[in-house]
Amino acid sequence: MAVTRDQVTELLDSLLVKYNKRFRPGHGETPLYIRAHILIRSMGPVTEIDMSYSMQLYYRQVWYDKRLAFNLGNITELQLNNKFLHKIWVPDTYFLNGKKSYQHDITVPNMFLRMRKDGRLYTSRRLTIRARCPMVLKRYPMDEATCHLNLGSFAYSTDDIFYIWAHGDESVEVTSVTMTQFEMMEIKVSNATLHRNHALYSILGVSFYFTRNLGFFILQTYLPCSLVVSLSWISFWINRDAAPARVLLGVTTILSVAAISMTVREGLPRVPYATALDIFLNVCLVYNLSALIEYAGVNYFTKTGPGDPPENEEDEYEITETEKALLPLDKMNTHTLEHVDAQNMMESCVAAPQPPSQTLKSKKYGGSCLNAFWNCLTGNTTYRYAKNATMDKERGLSVSRIDRVARYFFPLSFATFNFFYWYLYLTPRRF
Template sequence: MRRLLILIQFCLTATAFQNNDTEQDFGYREKRSFYKSGKALQHETSRTLDYLLTESGYNKRVRPSFGGNPDEVFVNLAIRSMGPVDENREIFSLDCYFRQYWFDNRLRYNTSGLLELALNWAFLAKIWKPDTFFLNGKQSFLHKITVPNRFVRITPDGKVSYSQRLTIWAACPMNLRKFPLDSQTCRLEIGSFSYSAEELHYKWQKDPLSIDKDVSLAQFHLAHWSISKNIGHSGLRTRYGLRNDSTVAIDFYFERQTGFFLLQIYTPLTLIVFCSWVSFWLVKTEKGGEVPARTALGATTVLSVVNLGFGGKSKPKVGYSTALDIYIILCFASVFFALVEFACINFIDTFIKRFRIWEDEQLQKKEKLEKAETENVEKDEPELENQNILTYCSYEDQVKHDIDLVCCEEGNMKIQSPELDCLAPVAKSECVSTVSTQDACVSTEDEDFEDVEDETEKITMYSEYLTKVMECIDQTADSVLQRIFRKYSPDIVNMYIYTNTLDVIYSIDEWARKLFPLVFICIQLIYWSSYIYIF
């Protein structure tokens, strides 16, 4: 019995020592695996990769859950810079880190001491990865200086993290009817090029977007953004029709900063309109000294609006009118009507002056006619007496005297008799015409024109043609005014504008000083309230 107790005690002691040695050995091995040398860790990493990619029969051409449920790809963006937002080409750009991760059970590993496999871009050619692309992308590219900017991380549970740096140019359809008071929504859509929704699902990560604090745009301000995901038709086709795809999208809401347009376009146009109103204070005078000043001011303001508004390069080239176009047209109409107001008062003054000149001419003609009639009446009495005397003169008495007949150039007959002062009418056919020596003279001056150059002749002909055209226009205008004067002369004389022309002109200018600013202010209120709060 005693021997049995001693044997049991020995066995227990041996077991205790064995357990103690086992615990010490396990702690040592754990400590040894945690503090591995670089060479050992490199060896284990190479052995793990060889097993995952070669020994396990990994096929990079097949997605992880082939034949089963669709694989899920989680994406997010880290934006480093944005812009420009080009309204002429309707695109926007951003520079970002585009990150994706998915789970591939074929890449699980249980190597002690390896918490993550950090691999370079060359490893991407050996594993499966989703063929992600941007549905509305234009000219996106991957940064490759100094090497392709992308990397891969693999964790023991088979999570594959894939990151790359991209510059993305994406299409952004814009409605520029409120330009430059507009805000635009630009969407970035992400999906798979070859896999449908039955094979691949895209989802946003918990933090879908991060933007650097230094990100800013020249003409826009990023007000906010929103994300969405969709499973439906993306526009890609198969032989059976439109494909059902899984996509995610992020919408950027841009608000345009109007500081540039206010300083460069709106303010100068408004000041030009104000300058056009100065002509209302250039008072009409009898001598017309204000005419050159008002004409030059009106023409200058009109041309300035045309040059600044319609000739600007900062406007988008669209087929419809924008808010800026409407404002330019309003300013152009304001300065144009100011010039028309001066033209109206100048026409009134010119019309009345010409009418008064026409009245004086008509009055002079009337006086001349009356004077001519009185003179004709006085001349008729001696002519009647001479005719009576001629009737008593016989034909024989007229033959006895020599009569000298001299024909003048106009065909009138002069009868001179030294003895008889009787005037008898003689027919034109009986006149003896003589050729003037001046008509017989041959002019030698025409020969001098043969040596004139052709260019000088063309200039002379052109100037003569312009002179004739201007004379024709003046004659036409005069004839029109003459007809108006003849038709409405009784009414014009009785008008207030005829007797008080300057008072009417002064009153027109006085009303223009009040109405033009008032109407322009009302138009401004309607314009800004409509485009800011209504449309």
């Protein structure tokens, strides 16, 4: 015999006559068990700036309410809309670490109820969850993120309600999820008990394990910065007298790396520690600064600019009679040396053959690398003029030994840094 709509309406009305939705099923008896199940439709984005992530899911839960058991012919289950849910008791489930989550209501509230004749109730809701996801960004962007989702009852303790996963470890299903920066590696579920307000509360947990995709950062940050650093090494092949070219190249590369650093840090929180990306960018900046400082050393040790000569006559360069005859009359008494190749800082560490007339001055102003470096920092004019007086004047504008060493030292040291950097941060580690 077919059941009419009027019979179903009469049944639902009769079930609600003496129904009190303010009390949970089995009030005052054993705790009520609520079985939960989650189907994730989409995931992301995971944002570092506010340490959160979002996802869209169907949250389903099952419980028994004997007050709604019925017997109506051959009907074993009724499927009802959201309006009937407002007339019965439903679990007050909430997400403990959620923030700005909401239920979809377009075009109508996206939820339904299935009621079986033995009092079994099954509900499904379409939700968008935004939850907190604390991250440690020390390995950023080679880091791994672990985001948790915890749910439980807002008011009922374990004396009234217990939450359990409906299908064990398979209770959280994921459809085809694609994210821009992250890749989901693993999902784990858990049951826990939370002590709060002098009572114990049943909590269900889901842990999402993500690993970050590195391709974007290689193309947009690592590769450009490495090329800019390599560009700064071109100055080692530029003539030492081309000061505007070498200085402009050094300043341009420094500003380029600084601009990239500012752009990258806009999407990161102001954490009190250095990330892996910060370390790389700062090292690139140091290499660009070092290339500019290297030219300052070349300029100091190999060129003497205009100015008064040292007061100590022993350190002055004396012009020979032959040289005086070759000079114009208006420059006959000038003791200025222009565009002469001199000994550089590296020659302070490695002895070089010198003319006999310059032996005393070489011994006096040779010394160690540390001595040369100290005189460079203090701007010792006497030392600088004396170093220029010991030069080989027949060599002309040859390449500075500092530049020669820098051509090998900078690329090799930067390659060594990259080897250890990528080996350290790309080593797999457990979540």
